[in-house]
Amino acid sequence: MRSQACGIPAAKIAARWFARAAALLACVFALSSAAAADGVRAVNESLELRTPGSLRRYGYEEGLPQASVNTILRTRDGFLWLGTFGGLVRFDGREFRTFRSANDGEGPASRRVLSLFEDERRRLWIGTEDAGINVYENGRFRHLPICGGTCTVNSTFSMQGGDLWVLTANKVFHLDPDTLEATGYGTAYNGYAYHAQIGARAFVGGVAGFARLSAAGVEIMPLPDGHKQIRMMAADGAVVWTVFEDGALYRYDAANDRWTSVRDRLPPETHLMSDRSGGIYISDETSGVRHLARDGGESPIEGAARLHAGAAWVDDDGALWLGTTGKGLWRLRPSRLSLLRSTTGPDSPGRVVIADGAGGVWLVLGCARLWHLNADGSRAAWPLTAAIGEDCVHSLLRDEASGTLWLGTTGGSLARIVDGRTERVAGWPQSSQVGVWKAKDGRLWLANGHFVGRLRLSGEGAFAEVEAIAELAGMDVKKIVDARAGGVWVVGDRGAFRVVGDAVVERWTSAQGIRGRYFRALYEDADGVLWIGTYGSGLVRIERGVVRQYTEANGLFDDTVSCILPNADGRLWMAGNRGISLLLDRHIGADGPDVLTLTASDGLDPSEFNGGTAPPCADDGAGHLWFAMMVGFARVDPMALRGWAASYTPPVYIDHAAVSQQSLDVHAPADLGVNASNLEIRYGAIDLLNPDKVRYRYRVDHGESDWIDAGSNRSVLLPVVPWGRLVFEVQARELGGAWSPSATLHLNRPRPWYKYHWIWLAASLASLLTLLWITRERRVSDRDDALLARLRRPETESDR
Incomplete structure (x- = not known):
């Protein structure tokens, strides 16, 4: 399948090249002048990187x-x-x-x-x-x-x-x-x-x-x-x-x-x-x-x-x-991160960010302009409207081999910046936003609302066609990335598909047991494990064909994972609708993911992140991770958070206990009466910084029993108090963290003698034996009375 863009064919461009050389040079000069003018204006509408306290x-x-x-x-x-x-x-x-x-x-x-x-x-x-x-x-x-x-x-x-x-x-x-x-x-x-x-x-x-x-x-x-x-x-x-x-x-x-x-x-x-x-x-x-x-x-x-x-x-x-x-x-x-805002449009959303290969980033705020932030802190705005007719960028790709910066816009344009010149390469005006990615074989991939495929350029570098993958036509693609087994992964609103050549050779969708189909991010680690971020359905982990899915119900902090970035030490950073999460251990146990989080209490304002652009997050190569937010960008320095990355376990305590509305001493074992009922226990955990992330579980242990998930509830009421010696245990953790040691309350409700089953069994047996004995004695007495009566009667003729 071939997709043609709206524009001038490559052959005609070649034929008219010499005739239009002067006009092209004039156009380049005009664009350079426009860039200089916009660069001057960029001083007045600069960016501000702050580290605000919470x-x-x-x-x-x-x-x-x-x-x-x-x-x-x-x-x-x-x-x-x-x-x-x-x-x-x-x-x-x-x-x-x-x-x-x-x-x-x-x-x-x-x-x-x-x-x-x-x-x-x-x-x-x-x-x-x-x-x-x-x-x-x-x-x-x-x-x-x-x-x-x-x-x-x-x-x-x-x-x-x-x-x-x-x-x-x-x-x-x-x-x-x-x-x-x-x-x-x-x-x-x-x-x-x-x-x-x-x-x-x-x-x-x-x-x-x-x-x-x-x-x-x-x-x-x-x-x-x-x-x-x-x-x-x-x-x-x-x-x-x-x-x-x-x-x-x-x-x-x-x-x-x-x-x-x-x-x-x-x-x-x-x-x-x-x-x-x-x-x-x-x-x-x-x-x-x-x-x-x-x-x-x-x-x-x-x-x-x-x-x-x-x-x-x-x-x-x-x-x-x-x-x-x-x-x-x-x-x-103190904030654990920095926030980037526009000085003239402080509410502008962060859209797309990509590393520049030298410790800086290219990024776009709102639909205003493209910015280049250098590693030394200097910054410059790049004009786009004069060259391509719009400033609303949906995707960015930096081609390291050629130094070209590729741009896809929300209006259906594909453009590039080469040696400081911005030019429109192709356009699909009746289509939607354009995403652009590069595979390790050097081919560029494009996606919009109509097609997904490889870009083919002419010998002069002009647009020729898109070699579309028919099976993926109409897919809303969020990411295309190289696959370790060959080909590329295409991720979007239908699932994740591995494409080799023109064919889909592997797929992960709801048909393969994954809940939800709106995929936003994918990362394949060195062990071949696939990590897929979804919109609203949590994090998917696929290892050797085995699917594990994690949501807020089983320990994940956020059901939305719009971005996944690996850290230098192999840990995964994820951004969603509630903040940023750090997955501490890729080997997830029975208790679910072990994560740390950055939220509003850490300086995020707001705590919701964008995830519909390509890419919405990037590692600048200089030790910083960048994330596109609903307002501006967040920058995280993982090395500065090494102490924070040691998981915090909130100490748990028992604050109050009462039986039949009578208070108990929670610091000492308590003996309960025979008529004890309505055991009420209030507990809590000490977490001054992230109290909203604390979750609890408890059990009433006769020896062994399963834990009961209490969520964020801080009290429990047991209408019926079991007999015997009891140990009430409660544990706490931050979402995704390790469980704390138990806080315990020792109780003893002695069972009265009449509550033992063997007592009633013995009493019943004794009663039965007594009844049998009494009945036996009564029968003997009746026979004796009959014999005496016969002996006392006068002898009759019949007796003779």
Whole structure:
């Protein structure tokens, strides 16, 4: 089958060549001028590559009891704890739980929490505004009698050796960690409200000035330049930062005992914060939150310009948590990727991207223009309209052998850029978009709504014809790629077909057991395993003729796989409608694919990707992967994500259990009564960054039982409680990740004697034997009575 394009035949082009040489040169000059003009305009409509952080706010709607957060602490079990004037709050990434009541050890003695600290024994110390200090351990709260249990506790911390120090409004207390006995050192009211630690040394500051703590007590130290009081204090691990009573900011070098003035007249509401990992932040109502460098320089935190924060914490994932005054809790998470946008059309979709062979890429945003991004960051726009009549590019192909860039448009045109010249090669105006690919034999393949076939050019490089594959006519093709067994794979809305010569020799469609027929991507790995991405039907894996299909129902993160890119280490990157997935292991086990994901919480905005162009993703050869999004492009650096690629397993916990509406202690085995029913268990997992990706499974084990998939549900109700010793187990994982170790609850519901079957069997047998014995005795008695009656009767004639 031959397909002819609309245009001038090759023979006529050759015959008229010399006659049209001058006109052609003039046309090239005009196009070059147009390119230069468009290049100038491209400066005004440039591209911007940014690495934005992900910003999220938590307030009343998410479960916070108050809009102001006084202190933040992440404990070693993973929970994020917050101190507010509405109670002590625990956060697992999805749910806020507020501890308020002091009855029966269910909460601290006061709702007004000012400070938090975790000691070496994993005890949580809660300092309050009006009820002293409380300790939380093994699920129970204990109120200590320090300062009569009624003072303000500004801070609690420990020094080397585990000794505890408590800074109250009245005294500084030194606590023995074993006996919890306290020794107090008297000061003025709020004499020392703040502390800072530099290695093994601890310093305190407040209205009483500046002092160093030791086992001997409080050693007062002089302040510089006549200052008397410290209004705020924090440490970055080597330097103590202080704000004095007049708003002056100073830096104290503990190693050299030297004070340095940094800045004067900070606003009265200024807060100075340490994130507990070496970072210092400064905040006020006018300028928001800024990072304070060692030299005193300030750099704004993106997204936090209007936040007045008083507490900060950086967790192990690099996220910065800010507790604000009146605006809730905020999480600022560094982006794991970069986003490319147009400065004049920020909502333009990313369409197609391809490597330029030198570490850069060619790409198209919307139906505006073609861009070339060089490896050095420079960029230029290439005009197309003057040469081919449109800028809406559907496909790109860079021919490495000739350096030609081939383009297929949505309007049915085939064009190329050679040595800076753009020319239209052929067109099918009554057809749809044109896709162009190259096979390893050097032949170009074309596809549109009417045909799929090999392109044949004349000796002069002009269009001659398309050698169409009749069986694939009318197929909507998304990808054509070389097949390891020979020929090419043609992938599209009918399935995947291997074509050798003019014949289809292998096919994978619904007839071969694959659910769905809208294929968008195909990758054949070094072992000959086929990986097929579908629209809405998940990921298909074919090895030696065996088909395995993975969807969200059996562990895949996204049912749409519009693009598949192999990484340098052999892992597969996939883009779909919900984000980007990384397949960690190609050998997929019974639990389904092991994947990591990049979504909106990682900086993707939006998280949906395009997949209808050719190609929608590319490896630029310089360590970056590019993906076409519904808005712009995403660029991922796999090497920068090596730490992230270590799969995260969220710790799971059991939070509450009750039988017949009576609460149980989840930290100890529980004995249930004979009439126990309606066992209710609430559980969760700690995942501060990706809580929406967490899934659960559980089982009630008598020895061995199957796991029950709970999805994202965080509770279970068992109306009937089995007899005997039970172990309730629950596990959690992120979608596609490994299951966590189990959290367990041990229960015992002793079976009463009358519930054992053998008891009833024995009782029934005994009853039967008794009945038989009684019946036997009755029959003997009846025969005896009859004999006595006969003996007592007078002898009659008949008896004789």
